[in-house]
Amino acid sequence: MEAYSLTKDDWESRLVGMGEPKFRASQILEWLYARRAENWGDMTNLPAGLRAKLSEGLPLTPLEKIRETGSADTTRKFLFRLADGQMIESVLIPASPALYGEASDRRTICISSQVGCAYGCKFCASGLDGWKRNLTAGEIVGQFVRVEELSGEKINNVVFMGMGEPMANYDNLLRAIGILNAPWGIGLGARHMTVSTSGLVPGIRDLAVQPLQVRLAISLHGATDDVREKIMPVNKKYPLAELLAACADYVSSKKQRLTFEYILICGINDSPDQARALAAHARKLGAKINLIPYNTVDGLAWERPEQETQEEFLATVRAGGADATLRREKGHDIAAACGQLRLQVEKSFAVPAPLN
Ligand code: SAH
Numbered sequence: 001m002e003a004y005s006l007t008k009d010d011w012e013s014r015l016v017g018m019g020e021p022k023f024r025a026s027q028i029l030e031w032l033y034a035r036r037a038e039n040w041g042d043m044t045n046l047p048a049g050l051r052a053k054l055s056e057g058l059p060l061t062p063l064e065k066i067r068e069t070g071s072a073d074t075t076r077k078f079l080f081r082l083a084d085g086q087m088i089e090s091v092l093i094p095a096s097p098a099l100y101g102e103a104s105d106r107r108t109i110c111i112s113s114q115v116g117c118a119y120g121c122k123f124c125a126s127g128l129d130g131w132k133r134n135l136t137a138g139e140i141v142g143q144f145v146r147v148e149e150l151s152g153e154k155i156n157n158v159v160f161m162g163m164g165e166p167m168a169n170y171d172n173l174l175r176a177i178g179i180l181n182a183p184w185g186i187g188l189g190a191r192h193m194t195v196s197t198s199g200l201v202p203g204i205r206d207l208a209v210q211p212l213q214v215r216l217a218i219s220l221h222g223a224t225d226d227v228r229e230k231i232m233p234v235n236k237k238y239p240l241a242e243l244l245a246a247c248a249d250y251v252s253s254k255k256q257r258l259t260f261e262y263i264l265i266c267g268i269n270d271s272p273d274q275a276r277a278l279a280a281h282a283r284k285l286g287a288k289i290n291l292i293p294y295n296t297v298d299g300l301a302w303e304r305p306e307q308e309t310q311e312e313f314l315a316t317v318r319a320g321g322a323d324a325t326l327r328r329e330k331g332h333d334i335a336a337a338c339g340q341l342r343l344q345v346e347k348s349f350a351v352p353a354p355l356n
């Protein structure tokens with residue numbers, strides 16, 4: 001996937017280093033992103049010698065689809081195997097009138113940023129097996145390219161809410177966002193990309209000063225340090241006060257609303273006190289709250305609260321003056337629990353070994 005890691009500047013210097021004119025970079029990028037060529041051999045306006053060299057050094061092998069779940073009219077989840085045998089997941093969430101309104105044509109991809117995750121949130125499947133490695137920018141961009149190809153859909157929204165902590169793979173994340181955004185790349189507006197983080201303050205602070213208007217979502221899941229700390233070890237390193245201060249700076253430098261994601265877990269973070277504290281944080285920042293009923297994970301004891309408790313929590317948050325929605329749709333369950341498919345498959349040993 002390395003070819004998809006390269007920016008226009010990278011291509012130009014690489015090609016000049018190979019004794020080729022700079023304009024070949026634009027030709028190659030057009031083949032890769034506008035025409036979605038899958039073989040160097042197809043790029044007929046490049047000299048044969050160059051094509052041969054590129055196919056040797058930068059093979060365009062697409063991500064290998066191992067499994068797909070879901071159906072064409074709901075969320076589709078793809079399990080991919082990378083060149084080194086590691087597995088990641090990407091989820092396609094098609095336009096959903098119930099979620100976004102009748103006129104919506106939003107087609108979202110939920111992208112993974114790492115294999116596994118080092119942050120070990122207690123409720124999450126992605127961190128259960130620890131962290132394996134960072135994805136390259138090409139493996140991140142490659143998920144977009146491959147899911148568009150497999151689904152035949154044109155994707156117009158990207159959320160970094162798959163496996164891994166995007167801010168812990170910051171350089172590759174920024175590079176991938178640059179390629180997704182560039183006119184010579186995918187050409188997707190930065191406002192159509194959302195980075196979700198468990199609260200890595202240095203990443204939030206750095207993203208705040210980047211020129212791109214990328215959106216930010218914070219996985220809060222606890223409105224006080226004692227509750228948050230119990231389920232998210234990262235809170236010890238970056239406690240709420242520090243996290244919320246970084247969020248405030250993000251909002252003022254980007255002039256954007258941010259989102260708090262808040263999974264509702266029965267008996268853990270679903271009390272009226274938490275709802276009131278959450279509303280106060282959100283109101284101060286003008287943040288929008290997404291309440292998400294917890295999806296059960298094999299091997300973990302957590303459960304979602306009863307529907308009635310969920311509705312009460314929502315009402316309390318709203319009464320506290322915050323803008324909040326509660327996810328009620330069943331079809332989206334599959335999207336919220338990234339990391340599960342990979343674990344299931346790895347545990348069942350159902351995947352054949354790579355050929356080489
Ligand atoms: N590491 C980043 C992005 C990936 S997780 C982050 O934590 O924000 C994307 C979202 O899915 C996060 O809000 C995460 O807390 C949530 N999530 C993880 N496991 C879940 C589960 N079992 N049910 C519902 N949401 C879950």
Ligand code: SF4
Nearest residue numbers: 117119121124127198
């Ligand atoms: Fe990692 Fe995010 Fe899962 Fe926490 S919620 S373990 S940060 S992927």
